[in-house]
Amino acid sequence: MSQSFVPPLDLQSLLSPHREAIAEAVSEVIASCGYILGPKVEAFEQAFAAYCEAPHCIGVNSGTSALHLATRLLDIGPGDEVITTPYTFASSAWCVSYQGATPVFADIDPATFCLDPAAVEAAITPRTKAIVAVHLYGHPCEMDALKAICDKHGLALIEDAAQAHGARYKGKRVGSLGNMTCFSFYPTKNLPCAGEGGALVTDSDELDSHGRALRNHGSIERYFHHEVGYNYRMEALQGAVLGVLLPHLEGWTQARQRIAHRYHELLDGLPLELPREAEGCESVYHLYTVRAPERDKLIANLKEQGVGTSNHYPRAMHLQPCYEGLGYKEGSMPVAEKAAQQAVNLPMFPTMTDEQQDRVCAALRAYFR
Ligand SMILES: Cc1ncc(COP(=O)(O)O)c(C=O)c1O
Known part of the structure; x- marks a missing residue:
């Protein structure tokens, strides 16, 4: 690394x-x-x-x-x-x-x-x-x-x-x-x-x-x-x-929320779909998941630029081989299937520094330029 x-x-x-x-x-x-x-x-x-x-x-x-x-x-x-x-x-x-x-x-x-x-x-x-x-x-x-x-x-x-x-x-x-x-x-x-x-x-x-x-x-x-x-x-x-560790959870959650709100601001205007909290909901941002149409290309490019990502979940459960017997087909759950193709998790952890986050955002801007 x-x-x-x-x-x-x-x-x-x-x-x-x-x-x-x-x-x-x-x-x-x-x-x-x-x-x-x-x-x-x-x-x-x-x-x-x-x-x-x-x-x-x-x-x-x-x-x-x-x-x-x-x-x-x-x-x-x-x-x-x-x-x-x-x-x-x-x-x-x-x-x-x-x-x-x-x-x-x-x-x-x-x-x-x-x-x-x-x-x-x-x-x-x-x-x-x-x-x-x-x-x-x-x-x-x-x-x-x-x-x-x-x-x-x-x-x-x-x-x-x-x-x-x-x-x-x-x-x-x-x-x-x-x-x-x-x-x-x-x-x-x-x-x-x-x-x-x-x-x-x-x-x-x-x-x-x-x-x-x-x-x-x-x-x-x-x-x-x-x-x-x-x-x-x-x-x-x-x-x-x-x-x-439990006494630290609240502080960690606040840090995650601050980082998420900073991502919202820094990534605004890029051709990415950013996560938004539904009315009445307070997310604890286990992950900061964006959608990108050519997700795998983006992941590869970010890796080259020194930014790690993760991807949960590349295949929805209704299309997993273990559930073949349930009879679902591609197209049965179009929204989940699209998410499985487009979702990518940007770096998110309570101790992430502003400098690290700025680098992630700069890499994203460079990719879209
Ligand atoms: C949504 C969800 N449900 C259940 C589990 C299962 O938890 P565990 O790995 O502790 O068995 C996980 C863990 O990855 C999860 O993300």
């Missing part, structure tokens, strides 16, 4: 100021010899529930596990359908398939990359049981419209907030909007841990106590299993790291 390379994400600069505090918390866990769940996980669960303005948080071992717990808790099963977006990370659909149910894809809103409520409504059948709403790139879905659909048809609403810790919809935090909200703490996420981690947040006492049992082999009393459960427990080391 040349010295002037601007990476899409720089975890080193983000985490190095916290290395000592992390090491101290981790060494406490090592000294305690209590490696699974325990006081560090419990303390983090309480702090993260409060952060989400919700009563309960269950710490688990990944965002994927949190999503699976959610569909299992709703008793989703064979013959059931769950509607989600095709333009997301695979786990938003896996959680449906893991339960033997059928994911049904509904197209996205071109402005926000999130589920289009009208497409959701059109995808409902008598078998529909729930919606998995993915707050993609840190931008909340249109929750009022999705909730109204759920109320009208008696559906559950699962939020996939793996990319949206702290995002707000009409003033309320994601995590306090649907029946259950799933978070990931994968190291590239807005709140990272030092490995795999996730959480399920809910306002339901019942879902909370049932979810705690299911993540722990379906047992409340050790070696007594009332139902088949999972090993989805959060490790104490991850609870310790998350406990150290």
Whole structure:
């Protein structure tokens, strides 16, 4: 990597100021010899529930596990359908398939990359049981419209907030909007841990106590299993790291938002479609994703100029080989398919300097000249 390379994400600069505090918390866990769940996980669960303005948080071992717990808790099963977006990370659909149910894809809103409520409504059948709403790139879905659909048809609403810790919809935090909200703490996420981690947040006492049992082999009393459960427990080391980093999340979010607003200003007028926040939505800019008609050419050129980018997601879920059997074809979800061809993520991380950002913008201007 040349010295002037601007990476899409720089975890080193983000985490190095916290290395000592992390090491101290981790060494406490090592000294305690209590490696699974325990006081560090419990303390983090309480702090993260409060952060989400919700009563309960269950710490688990990944965002994927949190999503699976959610569909299992709703008793989703064979013959059931769950509607989600095709333009997301695979786990938003896996959680449906893991339960033997059928994911049904509904197209996205071109402005926000999130589920289009009208497409959701059109995808409902008598078998529909729930919606998995993915707050993609840190931008909340249109929750009022999705909730109204759920109320009208008696559906559950699962939020996939793996990319949206702290995002707000009409003033309320994601995590306090649907029946259950799933978070990931994968190291590239807005709140990272030092490995795999996730959480399920809910306002339901019942879902909370049932979810705690299911993540722990379906047992409340050790070696007594009332139902088949999972090993989805959060490790104490991850609870310790998350406990150290959570207090910094708000500052990191503000930095992301400042960088995003600066991009809006600096890139205005270029032939790129910039992300915009829908009315009432406060994005936490997990990514700053623009659309460019000749995306791959742009990515290659930026790389030559020392600017790293990333691209989530180059193929929408309804066209993935694993879901061939569902019968979708190219053209089934035109908005998602176009996004998969055009979207590119510019460098975005809380410690990005103005100088780095200026270089990204200069490279873009040079490309379009
Ligand atoms: C939208 C979305 N959902 C779910 C997940 C799964 O989270 P994890 O990697 O922690 O299992 C991710 C992670 O990439 C994600 O981006």
